[in-house]
Amino acid sequence: MPDPYVPPSPGAPQGSARRLKLIGLVLAVAAVVVVAVGLFNRVSAGRRLAAQAKADAVQTVRLAKIDGGGERTLVLPGELQAESTAEIHARVGGYLKRWYVDIGAPVKAGQVLAEIDTPELDQQVAQARADLSTARANEALSRKTSQRWAELLAKGFVSNQAADEKAGDLAAKSAIANSAQANLNRLTATQGFKRITAPFAGVVTARGTDVGALVAAGGGEPLFSIADPRRLRIYVRVPQTYSGLLARGAAADVTVPEYPGETFPATVTADAQAVGAQTGAVLMELQLDNAAGRLTSGAYAQVAFKLPATSAVARLPATALQFRRNGPVVAIAGPDGRVQVRPVTIARDLGSSVEISSGVAPTDRVIDNPPESLAAGDAVRIATPARKTGG
Numbered sequence: 001m002p003d004p005y006v007p008p009s010p011g012a013p014q015g016s017a018r019r020l021k022l023i024g025l026v027l028a029v030a031a032v033v034v035v036a037v038g039l040f041n042r043v044s045a046g047r048r049l050a051a052q053a054k055a056d057a058v059q060t061v062r063l064a065k066i067d068g069g070g071e072r073t074l075v076l077p078g079e080l081q082a083e084s085t086a087e088i089h090a091r092v093g094g095y096l097k098r099w100y101v102d103i104g105a106p107v108k109a110g111q112v113l114a115e116i117d118t119p120e121l122d123q124q125v126a127q128a129r130a131d132l133s134t135a136r137a138n139e140a141l142s143r144k145t146s147q148r149w150a151e152l153l154a155k156g157f158v159s160n161q162a163a164d165e166k167a168g169d170l171a172a173k174s175a176i177a178n179s180a181q182a183n184l185n186r187l188t189a190t191q192g193f194k195r196i197t198a199p200f201a202g203v204v205t206a207r208g209t210d211v212g213a214l215v216a217a218g219g220g221e222p223l224f225s226i227a228d229p230r231r232l233r234i235y236v237r238v239p240q241t242y243s244g245l246l247a248r249g250a251a252a253d254v255t256v257p258e259y260p261g262e263t264f265p266a267t268v269t270a271d272a273q274a275v276g277a278q279t280g281a282v283l284m285e286l287q288l289d290n291a292a293g294r295l296t297s298g299a300y301a302q303v304a305f306k307l308p309a310t311s312a313v314a315r316l317p318a319t320a321l322q323f324r325r326n327g328p329v330v331a332i333a334g335p336d337g338r339v340q341v342r343p344v345t346i347a348r349d350l351g352s353s354v355e356i357s358s359g360v361a362p363t364d365r366v367i368d369n370p371p372e373s374l375a376a377g378d379a380v381r382i383a384t385p386a387r388k389t390g391g
Contacts, residue, residue, distance in 0.1 A: 058379045061333065064320040064368035066360065072315075072350060074305045078236040078254070082227035082297040083287070084200055091193035093217040094118035096209050101224075103207055107198040113224050114196040116215055125191055128184040135177035142166070142173040202228035205297065227297045232288045234266055236303050237281035241348050243271070245307050252286055253304045256295060264288055264295065266303065314360045317353050319369050321346075330360060331370040333380050339367070341376040 099114040101107055146166040153163040206225035209215065215223070234254065238246060246268060253263040265288070272283040286303065288295070321328050321344075332340040344359030360366060367380070374380075 058337075058381050059371065059374065060381045060383050061331075061367045061370065061374075062383045063333070064317050064366045066362055066364070066366060067315040067353075072307045072355075074238075074242055074307050074350070076236050076238060076303050076305070078234040078286070078301045078303045080254075080256075080288070080295055080297055080299045080301050081233045081235065082202070082229050083231040083233050084202065084228040085205075085297070086199050086226050087222035088113070088196060088199070088224045088226065089219070089222050090116060090196070090215045090217055092116060092118050092121055092190055092215075094121070094194070094215055096211055096213045096215055096223075098211060099207065099209065101204050101207075103204050105204045107202060107204060107226065109198055109200050111198045112195050113198055113204075114209070116194045116196070118191070118194055121187065121191055121194075125184070125187045128180065128187050132177065132180040132184050135173070135180040139170070139173040139177040142170040146170040196223060198226055200226070200228055202226045229293060229295070229297050230291055232290045232295060232297065234286040234288060234301060234303060236284050236286065237276070237279055238271075238284050238305075239281050240275050242305075242307065243275070243282040243284075246271075246284065246305060250305065252306075254286075254288060255302050255304070256299055258299075259294070263304075314356045314362060315350070315353050316356060316360065316366060317368060318349075318351070320366050321354060322370060322372075330356075331367040331374055332360075333365040333367055333382060337379050337381070339374055339376055339378045339380055 094116045097115040097117040101111075101113050107113065146163075146169070149158055149163045149166040152158040153160065203226065204224055205227050206222070208221040208225075209223045248268055248270065250268040252266045252268065254266045255263055266286040268284055269287045270285040275282055316330070320330055322331065323329075327343055328346055329341050329343050332342055334340050342359050344356045347355040347357035349355075365382070367374070
């Protein structure tokens with residue numbers, strides 16, 4: 001059975017319209033809010049990106065440490081040499097008869113090192129003695145003859161001319177005898193070189209011959225080499241830049257590879273007083289006491305000089321330099337955070353650091369390891385050094 005008909009209320013259409021208008025208004029306001037929020041976020045993101053791009057354009061740099069011209073150490077290579085060294089050659093030719101010392105043997109001055117067999121020289125000495133005997137005999141006969149003729153001249157039995165001839169013959173025979181004596185003395189002195197002796201006390205550092213070897217006089221390989229290692233010399237080539245800071249009497253520390261961590265004191269004793277045309281350095285000689293014999297001649301060494309303080313220069317790490325078309329420059333962070341590119345003059349190159357004589361003041365903020373792209377006027381940010389934490 002169908003429901004009975006109920007007539008609509010008179011106020012129902014007006015209430016529904018108002019609700020619909022209210023919902024539409026709310027939706028419109030929500031849409032406006034969504035659009036506004038979107039625009040705000042987009043503007044904020046753009047500003048953040050611009051700020052980030054601007055911040056990224058400012059390079060972060062570290063500052064180099066600037067030191068004054070205090071005491072520095074200059075390390076140069078050197079070679080140890082014995083104060084007295086000698087290569088001993090033969091003065092006579094022959095065959096080596098025997099040798100008495102080998103490498104590493106200590107010897108005294110005048111000690112016999114070897115003997116040379118010289119049969120030819122021995123025969124020359126024998127012949128010179130025979131010649132001298134003949135010359136002395138002829139001289140004696142000529143002297144007696146001259147004396148007899150002088151007596152006859154006094155009695156008037158011979159002429160002055162005849163007596164003078166006998167006297168002249170005596171003078172000639174005497175000269176021949178003296179010449180023969182000198183020749184014998186020369187050969188005898190040469191014969192003394194059959195015995196090879198040490199010229200000074202030291203150590204045999206080389207032996208270049210053996211029994212039976214043919215020995216040539218004054219040439220070829222030396223028979224022995226001797227060095228006196230009790231006092232050593234060190235020759236060092238000091239660059240011209242530093243030569244004025246080192247004078248005679250300057251102290252140095254010497255290190256050698258065989259004694260790591262140990263130093264040996266040395267003193268500058270002489271310099272060449274001239275700059276080498278090819279090396280641009282001054283040759284200096286140092287002396288080192290080696291009475292204990294721990295160091296060896298010919299060894300490689302490093303010589304460390306203590307250079308005096310110089311207040312007129314600033315020392316920078318070498319990494320702070322840039323070499324451009326007009327010479328070396330440094331990048332300095334100005335008070336406004338902008339880069340200043342300043343030319344400098346290098347006084348001395350110390351390897352890991354350099355001394356600058358002009359262009360840098362102690363208060364300047366010099367940038368270490370500046371990028372190649374860094375130019376004058378660029379903004380930079382100084383990196384804050386990390387704090388050390390206790391462990």
